[in-house]
Amino acid sequence: MINHATLSTTQSTTVDSLDACDDDYDGVIVNPQCLPTSANAFAAILRSSLSYWKLKGKKGIWLKILEEQAELVPIALKEGFRYHHADPGYVMLTHWIPEEPCMLPSTATHQIGVGGFVINDNREVLVVKEKKCPLRCSGIWKLPTGFINESEEIFCGAVREVKEETGIDTTFLEVLAFRHAHRVTFEKSDLFFICMLKPLTSEITIDEREIAAAKWMPLDEFLAQPYHQGDSMSKNVADICVSSYENKYRGFTALQMMSKLDDRLSYLYCGDLCKWKKGLPET
Amino acid sequence: MINHATLSTTQSTTVDSLDACDDDYDGVIVNPQCLPTSANAFAAILRSSLSYWKLKGKKGIWLKILEEQAELVPIALKEGFRYHHADPGYVMLTHWIPEEPCMLPSTATHQIGVGGFVINDNREVLVVKEKKCPLRCSGIWKLPTGFINESEEIFCGAVREVKEETGIDTTFLEVLAFRHAHRVTFEKSDLFFICMLKPLTSEITIDEREIAAAKWMPLDEFLAQPYHQGDSMSKNVADICVSSYENKYRGFTALQMMSKLDDRLSYLYCGDLCKWKKGLPET
Structure with a gap:
């Protein structure tokens, strides 16, 4: 037309x-x-x-x-x-068109990764060995991770990736922390959100395209892996996960709400205002 | 060649x-x-x-x-x-090339926005009126916001945007919360991080290309604006900002560290483990 x-x-x-x-x-x-x-x-x-x-x-x-x-x-x-x-x-x-500097929003710059820390009542962590990974990561037992889909929520992506890779059903508790890394896929950056998930089932079925093996690993054995000891990022993330499990740390929950300013229903990730107002337990 | x-x-x-x-x-x-x-x-x-x-x-x-x-x-x-x-x-x-499903990483899906909550010792908030905004936002006094540049840190982007729009120098304290919205620029999503910034200067100089006006507004007047009352997202974000200012809320700080797993120096945004271990004040 x-x-x-x-x-x-x-x-x-x-x-x-x-x-x-x-x-x-x-x-x-x-x-x-x-x-x-x-x-x-x-x-x-x-x-x-x-x-x-x-x-x-x-x-x-x-x-x-x-x-x-x-x-x-x-x-x-x-x-x-x-x-x-x-x-x-x-x-x-x-x-x-105008002579003045371009005010159009820039293109998307980030991909969003998610990882699930899933720990059961026996102090066992859900871990996977990936089939395809760079040499320096080969053979290590790590948390299930992946990328979120277009328009998917962060917490839904974490629950879905854990389900796809291991067959375990979970429910989302909190975003514990996130990492910001640059020039990951060519010039694009990466935000990676570590989510605390509560397991609802225990029987593992792996996705054989992506995963070589998956298992429930005792927490102490998970933490004792050499890469946690020699790597600041892994060590800190593991510390946060354990502190959260021991109720000594709180991350951000996800609350869905409306904004009239842009007519959108979306999620706000934030600390729990009620818990903060009550104060937190001494440890 | x-x-x-x-x-x-x-x-x-x-x-x-x-x-x-x-x-x-x-x-x-x-x-x-x-x-x-x-x-x-x-x-x-x-x-x-x-x-x-x-x-x-x-x-x-x-x-x-x-x-x-x-x-x-x-x-x-x-x-x-x-x-x-x-x-x-x-x-x-x-x-x-292979017959099996494509395993290449997906394209970037998100743009990253930042906003600065800057409050001075007189309980005044740094606010701006934007020159160009959709009709429903016109005339409101809001926090300075913008998009981060390619490979820029979230906290650096927040400090830079506040400086560009208002001339105020600040230092980053915490990420208080973030919002995840979808289909913002066509099919792309948006993560918007609200940062608590401490002002280092007080004299305002606006960027006349983007900003119609900027000023220090008494906190109560900022909160009493009608859009905060009628809009869940704005109301919750404002509550979080005020709670943080009153030391009743903690967000995520940014810690730079190395990961040997991917040979990258990057930032981890997380709660302060030391403070959690000590417990937080009752309110």
């Missing part, structure tokens, strides 16, 4: 422009279903659309191009668009 | 393949500086490279194509590559 837009009420000039809707910040989002398939037609209408949007005072232009129309990407780049982000299936390009 | 690789010691067949180095997971990373400029030459060598990598048992192929060579993107897509991620300047494509 192509819009035949009238530029102003005093002029009767009509221009063709790409079908687009307004965003919240004086910009427009082009409808990816309505791009011409011919390269020449796309070049022509993109140019006239940019003139039109400029006259209308539009600022940021969002242009999503699906994989099957990838031939249009070089044309958009020639017209001043830049890559913003991509995912399997499409690339998103942006063009900032 | 093109590699002339011999396929095996028993055959003398030599194939051309793209210059590439191994990644940590039985895959290869193609050197983006060495792609042929001609589309036909690229198609031919990409096809022979894929055959070669397949014979060598390689799994994931990473192919970065710079903006100036965007004409090569449709060719790579036709050979089975998919978009992985993009940033201004390039797009990264991947191809998973």
Whole structure:
């Protein structure tokens, strides 16, 4: 679909422009279903659309191009668009029209990892050996970990990863701590959340694609592994997990609530205000 | 540069393949500086490279194509590559060779926001009015916020944003809480960290590009704003900030430490183990 837009009420000039809707910040989002398939037609209408949007005072232009129309990407780049982000299936390009510095939100910079500390009533920790890992990690028994899915909650991701890797059902208690690491996958950063999970079942069934072995390991044996002793990060994380298990440490719980400011229902991860107000047990 | 690789010691067949180095997971990373400029030459060598990598048992192929060579993107897509991620300047494509499910890490899914709760000895909070915000937020006095830069620490981002928007120097104390929201910029999610910052200066100089006004506002006046009363998220965040100021709440501090498991110096955000061990004051 192509819009035949009238530029102003005093002029009767009509221009063709790409079908687009307004965003919240004086910009427009082009409808990816309505791009011409011919390269020449796309070049022509993109140019006239940019003139039109400029006259209308539009600022940021969002242009999503699906994989099957990838031939249009070089044309958009020639017209001043830049890559913003991509995912399997499409690339998103942006063009900032004003002379002033670009105020568009930056692309996603982080992937979110989760790990589950699952300890049972016999002081045994749920541990796995991964099939594929860099040499320096091979052979160690570690907590089940993984990445959260698109739009998944952190605590849901931790429960799901533990279930997938080990077959154990759990319920989320707290985020105990998180680690922030940079340049993990090329230039992208990584936030890794360690979650305290309570086991609901005990029988292990491993995911044989990812996991070589899984078991319940006595806590002392888990902590005595050489990598915990020689590695500050592992040692501190293990200390936090044990302190939490012994009720000497509190992390953040997850509370779902509404914000009218952006009309979203989302989770706030925070300390338990009620417990803080009551004070915490002396140890 | 093109590699002339011999396929095996028993055959003398030599194939051309793209210059590439191994990644940590039985895959290869193609050197983006060495792609042929001609589309036909690229198609031919990409096809022979894929055959070669397949014979060598390689799994994931990473192919970065710079903006100036965007004409090569449709060719790579036709050979089975998919978009992985993009940033201004390039797009990264991947191809998973084995029949088994793709084990490559997913693309970045999150942007990281930070906000600073800065309160002075007169019980006044540092607040700003933003120039550009959706209608429902217009006119409200809010905490200074922003996004962290590539590879920037969360606490550094909070200190920097407060400095940029208001001119106030601060030092980081704690992450008080964080919010996880989905589908914020198209399909991408957002983690927003609320940081307790201690002011080191008092004189305000605003960034006129982003900020309409900034001031020190008495805490009670800040809390009495209607949006805090009618909005669960704002109300809870404000409660946490005040509780922390009154020493009735503790968040996470940031501790830098080494991990030998991935050879990285990074920050762990966690509760203060020493304070927990000593117990906390009754209130």
